[in-house]
Amino acid sequence: MSHWRKVAPGIWGEHLRVGLLAAIEQVYDENCQRFAPEDIGDNNKTFGITISENLHYVIERDVVPLIEGAQVEKPRNAWVLRLPGNLLLHVYKAPPGAVDVREFRFNASKVKLELVAENAAQLALIFEEPELQVPENQDLKHVVAVHFGDPKEGLQRVDVGAPYADEVNGWEWEWVDCLSGLEPYDAEQDDGDVASDAMADEDFGLEMRDDAEEDGRQDSPGES
Amino acid sequence: MSGDARSAAALFDPDRLRLARQLAGFKRSELAELVGLSAAAVSQFEGGSAKPRASTLAEIALRLGMPVSFFASTGRQLLTLPTEQTFFRSLRRTSQVDREKATAYAVLLAELVRVIEGKVRLPAYDVPSDLIISADQPPEEVEAVADHLRDLWDLGHEPITNAVRLLERHGIIVARLPLLSGDVDAFSSSLPKRPVVILGADKGVRERSRRDALHELGHLVMHHVDPEAASAPLERQADRFASAMLVPAAALREEWPAGRRIDWPKLLKLKSRWGMSLGALIYRARELGLITPTNYESAVKYMSRRGWRVREPGPVGSPEEPKLLGDAIRLMGENAVNLQQLLESDGLPPVDLLMTMLRIEETPARKPLVAV
Numbered sequence: 001m002s003h004w005r006k007v008a009p010g011i012w013g014e015h016l017r018v019g020l021l022a023a024i025e026q027v028y029d030e031n032c033q034r035f036a037p038e039d040i041g042d043n044n045k046t047f048g049i050t051i052s053e054n055l056h057y058v059i060e061r062d063v064v065p066l067i068e069g070a071q072v073e074k075p076r077n078a079w080v081l082r083l084p085g086n087l088l089l090h091v092y093k094a095p096p097g098a099v100d101v102r103e104f105r106f107n108a109s110k111v112k113l114e115l116v117a118e119n120a121a122q123l124a125l126i127f128e129e130p131e132l133q134v135p136e137n138q139d140l141k142h143v144v145a146v147h148f149g150d151p152k153e154g155l156q157r158v159d160v161g162a163p164y165a166d167e168v169n170g171w172e173w174e175w176v177d178c179l180s181g182l183e184p185y186d187a188e189q190d191d192g193d194v195a196s197d198a199m200a201d202e203d204f205g206l207e208m209r210d211d212a213e214e215d216g217r218q219d220s221p222g223e224s
Numbered sequence: 225m226s227g228d229a230r231s232a233a234a235l236f237d238p239d240r241l242r243l244a245r246q247l248a249g250f251k252r253s254e255l256a257e258l259v260g261l262s263a264a265a266v267s268q269f270e271g272g273s274a275k276p277r278a279s280t281l282a283e284i285a286l287r288l289g290m291p292v293s294f295f296a297s298t299g300r301q302l303l304t305l306p307t308e309q310t311f312f313r314s315l316r317r318t319s320q321v322d323r324e325k326a327t328a329y330a331v332l333l334a335e336l337v338r339v340i341e342g343k344v345r346l347p348a349y350d351v352p353s354d355l356i357i358s359a360d361q362p363p364e365e366v367e368a369v370a371d372h373l374r375d376l377w378d379l380g381h382e383p384i385t386n387a388v389r390l391l392e393r394h395g396i397i398v399a400r401l402p403l404l405s406g407d408v409d410a411f412s413s414s415l416p417k418r419p420v421v422i423l424g425a426d427k428g429v430r431e432r433s434r435r436d437a438l439h440e441l442g443h444l445v446m447h448h449v450d451p452e453a454a455s456a457p458l459e460r461q462a463d464r465f466a467s468a469m470l471v472p473a474a475a476l477r478e479e480w481p482a483g484r485r486i487d488w489p490k491l492l493k494l495k496s497r498w499g500m501s502l503g504a505l506i507y508r509a510r511e512l513g514l515i516t517p518t519n520y521e522s523a524v525k526y527m528s529r530r531g532w533r534v535r536e537p538g539p540v541g542s543p544e545e546p547k548l549l550g551d552a553i554r555l556m557g558e559n560a561v562n563l564q565q566l567l568e569s570d571g572l573p574p575v576d577l578l579m580t581m582l583r584i585e586e587t588p589a590r591k592p593l594v595a596v
Contacts, residue, residue, distance in 0.1 A: 011496060015489075018537045022530065062530050066537060068489045199386035200544070202393065206552055207345050208559050 002182045003175040004160055007143055012067045012084060019063035020091070021158060021180055024147050027054040028155035035151040044096045047151050051093055059091070078111045088141055090115060094148040101146050101159045106171045115142040116171045119164035123174065140164065140174060229285075229292045233278040237297035239304070240571070242270045244288040244295070246328035247581070249321055259283045290573060298571035303334050326411055329401055330420050332572075333582055337397050337418060337549070339566050344552045349395030349418050352376060357446050359457035363511070366461050369446055370468030381475040383498045387434040388423075388544040391441055396421055398437065398546040401583055412440035419444050423543070431501040433543035438466035467508045471498045480514045486523045492537065502527065502536050550587040553579075557586065 008016055031050055035042050056079045060072045064081070071082050081089040090112075094104055106112040119140040140162040149155040161176035245255050245266075252270070253263040259280065268274035276284060285292040305327050340346070355369045374380070377394065384390055388398050397420040412421040421440040423433055442465030447458050471494075479494060481487035486506070495502055503524075510520040527533050556563055564575045572578060579585070 011492065015492060015537050018535075022537075026531075065488045066492060199389040199393075202386075202389050202547070204347055204393065204548060204551055206347075206555050208555065208561070209343055209345055 002177045003162070004177045004179065004182060007085075007087060007140075007162075008083065015066040016063065016070075016083065016089075017179060017182070019066050020059065020089075020145065023055060023058040023062055024091075024158055025155055027051055027058055028147075028149050030054070032151050032154045037151075042151070044150070048093045048096075051147075052091075055091055075111055076109075078109065080111075086141065087143060088115070090142060090144045092144060092146050094146050096150055098148060101161060101173060101176050104144075104146050104163075106163060106165075113165075115144070116163050116165040118142060119162055119174070120166070123164050145179065229278040229282040232285075232292045232294075232296040233276060233281045235296035236269075236275045236281065237295060237302075237571075238270050238272040239302050240295045240297070241266075241276075241284070243302060243328050243331060244285075244290045245270075246324040247290075247332065248288045249325045250288075251321060255284070255287065258287045291577075293568075294571065294573055296571060298569070300570070303331050303338070305331050305334070326422065329399075329582070330411075330422060332578070333397060333399055333420050333422070334418075335570070335572055336567075336578060336582065336584075337420075339563070339570055339572065340549065340552045340556070341418075342566070343556055343561050346418075346548065346552065347393055347395045351394055351396065351419075351441075351444055353448070355445050356449050357461065359455060359461070361461070363461075363464050366442075366446070366464040367468045367473055370442075370465050371472060373445060374469065374472060381472050383471075384434075384438075384469065385499070386544050387437040387441075387469075387499075388546055391421060391437055392546060392548040396441070396444065397548065398423065399549075399582055399584070400424070400433075400543065400546060412443050419448070429501075430543050431495070431499060431504065434499050435466050435470065435501075435504060437544070438469045439463060441469070442466055464511070467504065467511070470500050470504070471508060473512050476508060476512060477514065480509060484519070486515070486519065486526070495536075502532060546584075547587060549584050553584070554587045554589065558589070 004017065005013060007013075028051065031047060031054065035047060037043060056072065059081060064070045064072060067083065069084050073080050073082050073088075078090075081091070083089055092104065092112075094101070098104065106116045119142050122140050143160060143162055145158055145160045147155060148157045148159070158179040159176050160179045162174040163171050164174055166172040245252070248255075250258070252266040255261075256263040256266045260283075261280070265274065269276050281295055282292055285295065337346075352373070355372060357365050357369060377390070379390075391398050395418060397418060399420065400423045412419055421437060421444075423436050423440075439462045442462035443458070446461060446465065476494075479497075481490040488502075491502055491505055494500070494505055498505070500508070506515065506520055506523045506527075509515045510517060515523070524533075527536075553563060567573070567575055567578065573581070
């Protein structure tokens, strides 16, 4: 099972995934169409800023209503989606030309530095001090979705993962999933809010006819 | 020239040529062109006023993808099914060739069922015959019919977890075929005593396919006495019946989220619980007066803006697959009954071809509960 399905389990996680992808696609489509470097001086910076601002709006409008308890919070000048289980989802644009989530930098703002630091603290609690009482929710608190794309090619990919502060490299990723490339969502494995298909394997109790019945049978479907 | 072709030409059965041509989806003129004949000649063959030569029949068989022996009479007439006795949603959007092809598949399916049923006791067909309503009956009557059927079948007010299995359990043969054109979602035919429902295989949306199956059940329950293809009032009644079977009015009234605004998270839960699309749920809410027409229109616009009319959020399961015939064929195999021989003696296509054409898969053998 993908990491995403673990941190955002069940039907709400699937609503979030589908809604998030749709919102990002829509925002890229519209910004690519109106991108006008020669008319009004658009560049990668303006593209990135409008993408981020538009995403904030569209996610609050379209994704938040799909998930009970979800809300957009605005720490300092940033915005983040608070989800069930106290999960915080940050949505960022990858730098121009980036092809790997590891190229995303977390030292560009205080909010980003805090989120990797908090994830690192959580990891330390789980792995370095196992004798301590492990918190009920062992998942990292912050999850980051990084979208790759540019005004010319449009949206390329959306990755999601859990970054944490690392003394050597500055930050590392505990895990990364491609949001659009996950295994199909299995409603039957869900946490109970999907009607399970109890009839799928129904045994009809079929029986062979005996010889006498075959001989005497006059085209009478419907008998049992 | 094979002896098969000579024998088949000698025993040529015009009805079998018509069925094979319709299964292949050809007009008479198209088949004629393929085999270098006039359309009139093919008409004469099908009308029984002329017989093809063995070499012509071999060529026809090749073009239609049938063994030449299929065209020989066995002395028993093939089942017939007039297309006008089949419930198609729209004649305007369904070509004659598509309709003929679809009904030809239904005939072939019914022939297979007849052979299987000679050996296996299938579930009794117990769709009540006294719930007929006329085209001018109001929607409330349709709701009452669905409620009554839910009672008869002990469904209570709980979701139907598998609509295809429900139909099969009550003796209706269901097949899922890719043959239907984009405009034919599903159709049903009241073939001799045991009707068939054929669902399209192309759309692949679970909620829609469940609705299609129950729509066809509605025709079989309410309109079997006087079937009429593509009658708008009958289609509306079958739609209403499907909605009422999917979620009874009383249940939805109880579970519909309070408040004037559409509560999408709660609707997504209802969608999962009842196996209905969001679109079908808000439509049902409107027809039951749970939301106003204005709220309904706003909700539809909301869904359109977000692309949900094309792809809804929420779990997308695979369409429900039929299983009854696969089970029966497995049982025959377990009891050393040679289906191939039975089909041959009835002049039907070989079992592999037939099962491929009808997309029937033998159900895998059951695993023993306790390993030995």
